Amino acid sequence: MTIDSNAREPLSLPILDYSLLQSNDPDAQSGFISELRSALLDSGFFYLTNHGIPLQELDSLFDVLKRFFTLPLEIKEEIAMEKSPHFRGYTRLGEEITDFKADNREELDYAPERASLRPLPATSPIYQNLHGPNQWPDEALVPGFRDGVLRFQARANDVALAIMSAIARSLELSPRFFEEAFGEKSHNRLKLVRYPAAGETGVQGHGLGVGPHKDGGYLTMLFQDAVGGLQIQTRMGSWLSATPIRGTAVINIGQQLERLTKRVYVSTTHRVLTHSHSERFSVPFFLCPHLDAVIPEIDVPAWILDRAREHHEWTSDVPTRELLQREVYGENAWRGITRSHVGVLCKHYPEEAKRRGYVH
Numbered sequence: 001m002t003i004d005s006n007a008r009e010p011l012s013l014p015i016l017d018y019s020l021l022q023s024n025d026p027d028a029q030s031g032f033i034s035e036l037r038s039a040l041l042d043s044g045f046f047y048l049t050n051h052g053i054p055l056q057e058l059d060s061l062f063d064v065l066k067r068f069f070t071l072p073l074e075i076k077e078e079i080a081m082e083k084s085p086h087f088r089g090y091t092r093l094g095e096e097i098t099d100f101k102a103d104n105r106e107e108l109d110y111a112p113e114r115a116s117l118r119p120l121p122a123t124s125p126i127y128q129n130l131h132g133p134n135q136w137p138d139e140a141l142v143p144g145f146r147d148g149v150l151r152f153q154a155r156a157n158d159v160a161l162a163i164m165s166a167i168a169r170s171l172e173l174s175p176r177f178f179e180e181a182f183g184e185k186s187h188n189r190l191k192l193v194r195y196p197a198a199g200e201t202g203v204q205g206h207g208l209g210v211g212p213h214k215d216g217g218y219l220t221m222l223f224q225d226a227v228g229g230l231q232i233q234t235r236m237g238s239w240l241s242a243t244p245i246r247g248t249a250v251i252n253i254g255q256q257l258e259r260l261t262k263r264v265y266v267s268t269t270h271r272v273l274t275h276s277h278s279e280r281f282s283v284p285f286f287l288c289p290h291l292d293a294v295i296p297e298i299d300v301p302a303w304i305l306d307r308a309r310e311h312h313e314w315t316s317d318v319p320t321r322e323l324l325q326r327e328v329y330g331e332n333a334w335r336g337i338t339r340s341h342v343g344v345l346c347k348h349y350p351e352e353a354k355r356r357g358y359v360h
């Protein structure tokens, strides 16, 4: 990574080599962990190479998702998120909200395939409604879609868990520190996204593919095509492009890790620009704990805290009051998804929507 020595601003994002973490050489592993710590303290974002997800599988994932998005709107809407009280499925252009404005993207949302718990007993927290089945496109229309997505989800989960374990080590915690929060019941999410070119739709709302935000989970691992547009907000508030590097994943910290480390590892604000003449596709995978997980707050070792303090405070376009920092993860997950998909909230949870002041 290059850092501007006056402002300690990163000018580009670091590239970490996953094969070092996976090797049996303890020096290679500790080299990876110390680079990881620096990346998380300096920018909160990095590229990961040699992650082991075959390029050919990534290419075919992008092929099937492109095929889905070229289907007519009424076919895509057969699996509209509005039909799912569990917030799964297709969201058409302009329906998703970030920073209180409509994003310029369409997407599919997935989470673990589970039985619905509805109707919930009165004593259950409302976030238990997030458990449920996914909605899949007709296999005949997009052959290989479901298998490709499930295979990718499993692979991304493995890599993300190994990175979480390395993050624990970077904080001098046990490599197994996070294990309990994940596993069978973890509530990971996956989005398959298409950003139209500016010329296709005319730019509305905040004029961005997705507005400035911090991700809600522990860790995000993103794959993107060659178009570009993802930008990261630096400490001083300017925007740095995460230019696509073929075959790499872009990884960043989510808000639960920010809470856990009492803001030593800060969840970096990011946004996506709308390209003037090219559509763009991306696949972010969000590693999230199980909904009942309690996110602790830990004291990081003093020398790491000192390193963090060398920096200025982070500037962010995301107001502090909007952060998802409750102790129980499910409450954060519920608040995050319901404010992005207000239409779904109003349709399935009118009382809750009214209570929160959304009129529909």
Ligand SMILES: O=C(O)CCC(=O)C(=O)O
Binding pocket: 191, 193, 210, 215, 222, 224, 229, 230, 270, 271, 272, 282, 283, 284
């Ligand atoms: O598409 C991208 O590059 C980023 C998407 C993103 O930040 C998100 O969905 O949380």
Ligand SMILES: [Fe+2]
Binding pocket: 213, 214, 215, 220, 270
């Ligand atoms: Fe994001």
